[in-house]
Amino acid sequence: DIQMTQSPSSLSASVGDRVTITCRASQTISTYLNWYQQKPGTAPKVLIYAASSLQTGVPSKFSGSGSGTDFTLTISSLQPEDFATYYCQQSYSTPWTFGQGTKVEIK
């Protein structure tokens, strides 16, 4: 199985900060990498698919990059509504796997 490792597991940031979350796959997954945002008590929501494609309706402050084994999710200017948990997920091969999540909290 492909293991997905996110870092950091949590971070504290201020409104307006630039935030970067990284995700590493245990083997190459090309660009079969998606990013999701989840707020407490709600279902996840896709932000970025295929490593760098912005889902329709998602603000352009979110961006993704990477290929192979190393990927990043960047939030250019953190806003109050962005405080949430973020997950990467590989869809290169089943069983599909998620990273352990990165909780973004208010500093």
Add this chain to the structure above:
Amino acid sequence: EVQLVESGGDLIQPGGSLRLSCAASGFTVSSNFMTWVRQAPGKGLEWVSIIYTGGSTNYADSVKGRFTVSRDNSKNTLYLQMNRLRAEDTAVYYCATIQGSRYYMDVWGKGTTVTVSS
């Protein structure tokens, strides 16, 4: 509007069985790859299963041989039959559509809660 509504979650004893449903509207279940994802209390997301448009299926190792994903085209509904339930199956179960050539989970339901406990 594309919508998914899960149901069937319950409190069930270890070793028991449960069937979850995921009713779809605004699109055709059989024309899409569909997936189940679960989240144990306070934990991260775990992929559970997928059903492809052709009807073939795949499962996480943790549920293989115990869970079965299926669909009823006439009811436009996805199912997850869960047998020999264990305490570690306790979770919120989400169904979702899969889109794109890189297979991302697009539309999600609100989830249904399964609690396995004596």
